[in-house]
Amino acid sequence: MNEPPEIREQDERLAKECKKIVRDGPKLTGPRLEARLDRAWRRPPGIIGWLATVDHKEIGRRYIITALLFLAAGGFLALLMRLQLARPDSNLISPQRYNELFTMHGSTMMFLFAVPVMEGVAVFIIPLMLGTRSTAFPRLNAFSYFMYLFGGLMLWIAFVLNIGPDIGWFAYTPLSGPQFSPGKRADVWAQMITFTEVAALAAAVVLVCTILKTRAPGMTLARMPLFAWAMLVVAVMIIFSMPAVALCSGMLISDRLVGTNFYNAYEHGDALLWQHLFWFFGHPEVYIIFLPATGFVSVMVETFCRRPVFAYPVVVLALISTGILAFGLWVHHMFATGLPRVGYSFYTSASMTVAIPTGLQIFCWLATMWDGRPRFQVPMLYVVGFIVTFVIGGLTGVIIASVPLDLQLHDTYFIVAHFHYVLIGGAVFPLLGILTYWYPKITGRMMSETLGKIGFWMLFLGFQLAFFPMHFSGLLGMPRRVYTYPAGLGLELPNLLSSIGAFVVAAAVVIFVVNGIVSLYRGIPAPANPWGAASLEWATMSPPPAYNFAHIPVVESRTPLWDNVADLPVVTGLRVDEKETLLTTVVAAAPDVREPVPAASLWPFVTACAVGIFFVTSIFSPWAIVFGTIPSAIAAAAWFWPKELKRHPEPVIT
Amino acid sequence: MIARLRMAAAALLLSAGACSYQHYQSTFSDAAVEARQFNILFVIFLVVCAVMYALVITFLIAGIARRRRSQANVMEEGRHHESDPLMGTGLIGWGALVATGLVGLAIASFFTDRSMASAAARPKLLVTVTAKQWWWDVRYEAGDKSKTFHTANEIHLPVGVPAQIVLQSDDVIHSFWVPSLAGKQDLIPGRVNDISITPTRVGIYRGQCAEYCGAEHAKMALTVDVDSYGDFLNWWRHQLQSAPPPATPLATAGYNFVTSRNCSACHAIAGTPANGTVGPDLTHLASRRSIAAGAMPMSEGNLYGWVADPQSIKPGNHMPTIGMEPDQLHAVIAYLKTLK
Amino acid sequence: MIPAPRFTDSVADLPTHKFGPSSLTWWGILGFMIIEGTFFALAFAAYFFLMGHEQGWPPEGRQPPNLLWGTLFLIIMLLSEIPNSMIKKAAHERDVPAIRRLMPVIIGAGAVLLIIRGFEFNNLNCRWTDDAYSSIVWAILFLHTTHILTDWGDTIVLWALMMTDVGWEGRRLVDTDENCLYWRYVWLLWIPVYLLVYWVPRL
């Protein structure tokens, strides 16, 4: 070895000292251990601590609340649209404003609500489910949240300042290009994409590493909860798909700001290049929203049917194959662009094949209900609502996967009906169910069951009223994205019903929110495992302490809390004076490395601010690239620089 | 027949009110070979999907109903790692059923596509449509240059004759869609697409731009007149003629205004010096059914409204409001009315 | 109720650092490499998509980029793998002095590369505003430049850190190892970029 003797000596001395460090174990357990762990893991108090925290539970909670606020905001815009569309030839809202409304609604829902809320739930619950103390790279996690928040704020502030985008949520060129969208509206949209994609990519890397490396000892891949599988697939999908939207929106910005010609048909560019790149992202995106929801369903079905999900390997394979297939389907959003006719049958069959894994998953959940003894508490109601609703949306998906049918139905309200059935029925229903389910874990109190049931039924029925008639408006010839429609085409009734339904849906959402807020103060205090569930997040207090688990649990089966009712095996020997957690091997989850966990730090926030300022100013001047990158680079370097440059027996670094 | 089946299904599902009107912009009306093929295929899909949905719901209800039985494979009874052997077989059977269903649907889709392609193979009539924000320029072409003419926002097709419509765009992406006749096809700058229509029933059908194209995407409609062959020929011959010279003094004043002021920078009127291409060709304006891509029905009053203040009728459209004295306006309208 | 703990093995003797896939950051870096790789792959796809519509490539009237500077860049990139491998080996052997000595070589190579990159832009024979071909070529080269630039910045920060006492810590050696891995990735990616920018237009 090439190290000088004095260094070796020093190291050996440090290692000896290190042996004397206090660790958890039979001698140090219970309240004494908890007090010490709390000291090591608690974040600094005050506003600084709030900005500096790297606790995945706090970040996850913020993610969820922020995303729900965006849901309310996006939903509010939907109500305005429905008001306008309630009557034919209505003049409530000007065309320009209406175009902003659906753009903001779609972009908010897809980029600022649906994807982030799934990430937020995962960031909160995954480490608990896996039996560990922190996510991987907790500072990156914090950074991700701030990027997301700033991106969302920028979009909405621009909207309020009347420079909100008006180009639709997929911003087709050349309409979004320099020639047809002068002003800053399209730039705001494209830069919002940049923010959210940085946030989503960071969160994806965090989740992949967390799921692969920090599982409790013994939690082999084959014992991992299905939600963790779903998030693993989703995070990998984000990694492969987000670069596409980053690339195409980057090219759009450069067409707009520095005069490149990527999409300019008159300078050898091509408008369809945008569509290919966007949908290469956009199609996986919808499964990025849907697969976490299937994970939620698996979780709830398991707990409320009192048995593990039927055919676990089939469900896992279904998740993986959906993830892979999703990358081959993007052209089904482009059937009407005049693709070569010889390919039609291929595109059709490719799009339809995703129905197989989804169909199998549906079967597995139903078989679990058949085998078990379902209890109909609120989360389970959402599961049933999900199945009844989502399958309709899935089947209309199969209908529009057929090229000859899609050529009629494309860009009509039939499509609007399809995607709200799968987005709301397939993702929002399970989301509201799982929020009810994990609410006690997040807050320490139960949500009201009565309000929950009222809310569910209103949502379910209101939803059908709002969106079922849209199939008919579509078939009756109503294109989407129209601010009004003429009387006499038969569109009056379906639109009126949709509008009424939308308000019922909104009322149901309000009830859910009220329930959430009231239960925070009035709810019944929750025990550690109120639903009698099987997975590890229920093996600790509700809400969990900053360090999650006093001892890292050991997993011996797929349903640890059902199979170890009396006591739970744990490993010992982690430091209690500093934040430390355990890394295990990727497949077998054998203990591998003790991993120091970074302390709270303001740098992720500062970096996010620097990068945010850079992104926003770059809309106004290309020089931002020069003066924006330097502060960002400095902040990032400071982030990675250790706090003290002294050698440390077991260094804590980021 | 098929359409009626679907109508019946529709009426069952939704209250009948929505459907009791004249289907002039609806996939239900079945007025061309292409639309009919869509309808047949749609019914096939609907049936298969309904069956699958029924199976799912039956299984769901059965599962729920079963929960009151005495024994179950649940945690409380320590049997949560077991499952009903029936389910294993069921899973395989279901997988096979889904796969078969999908293969069937894919094949049906394939054959529909085939027959559409062969119907499109031998067009007898060529019409070029160029989409602009937010109206349609229509060009009927013939080998002989003098037999070529422009119109706007209105297409006439002879019944029973396979027509090919060539689709282009001058600005952003639009989509050509006449639901009663056929599916849609995008008009993309820098590319040329086409769509085939073989109308089977005389009538008037409304179409609408189906790809979001900016502020007035909602008011970018067009009408397709499917005429008997004789009617079509009459229309076609008429369109080939230039605009008649103005006959009354008022119309002459209007003519002078239109040809000497900004109108002619944007509009063309055959047989006059007006030859702009920014806006629709006005040669036979008064014979059309609507004004400004379906924004209003054609009538003298509406024409007044449009020319006096196009921006309040179709906010954001590319025709500016042109300040005119009332007598100028009267004159212009008087002239436009002669453009039959 | 929280189930009572049943104590099993102790993990006290596990190390706090390991090289390769045992390291958490290794996975993180892999993640970012895949992200960047996808980025490039899609940019290549866009390049070929645009090329597919054209009769001639580059479009008529344009010269393909001059070979000299790009090739020089390639040579230096490939040569930089020699000190890079030496650093990687030194990290595994805990040879901190060697790391301290060799890292400036890589940093110097990075600086030279960035200067050459300037000449490359000048020898593309087009400006990004000319047409879509020029835009995509500039974009790909620009992407690769940011790629080099970030890793170069990273390396400088790491070198500064290695010069301190902290350099002796095991986890810093893992960082060094992973930084070398990343540098390898940077030059590996350059090969297809080089072929695309300089040779595809000559086909």
Ligand code: HEA
């Ligand atoms: C959660 C989101 C989500 C999900 C899960 C899906 C799922 C599917 N989607 Fe959807 N889709 C969207 C969100 C989603 N979609 C959005 C947002 C758009 C519009 C974007 C825009 O334009 O703004 C869209 C648009 C869209 C289009 C383009 C339409 C157009 O613009 O013209 C198509 C076309 O093929 C399509 C198909 C499908 C298919 C085949 C599935 C399949 O995965 C469905 C599979 C599920 C089932 C089929 C049900 C269960 C299975 C069975 C019960 C088995 C039995 C079935 C049979 C044998 C038929 N979707």
Ligand code: HEA
């Ligand atoms: C997950 C995604 C998601 C969700 C949840 C929704 C929810 C809703 N959507 Fe949306 N929708 C999209 C995704 C989504 N949508 C997308 C991607 C598009 C395409 C956009 C485009 O074309 O570019 C679209 C387009 C779209 C259209 C077509 C517009 C057009 O083409 O012209 C319509 C029309 O009716 C519509 C309606 C609704 C309604 C009524 C709801 C309702 O469910 C909303 C319910 C209401 C609320 C959730 C708000 C309740 C709360 C409050 C009122 C405030 C209270 C707040 C507190 C106290 C905190 N949506």
Ligand code: CUA
């Ligand atoms: Cu033209 Cu929409």
Ligand SMILES: [Cu+2]
């Ligand atoms: Cu899709």
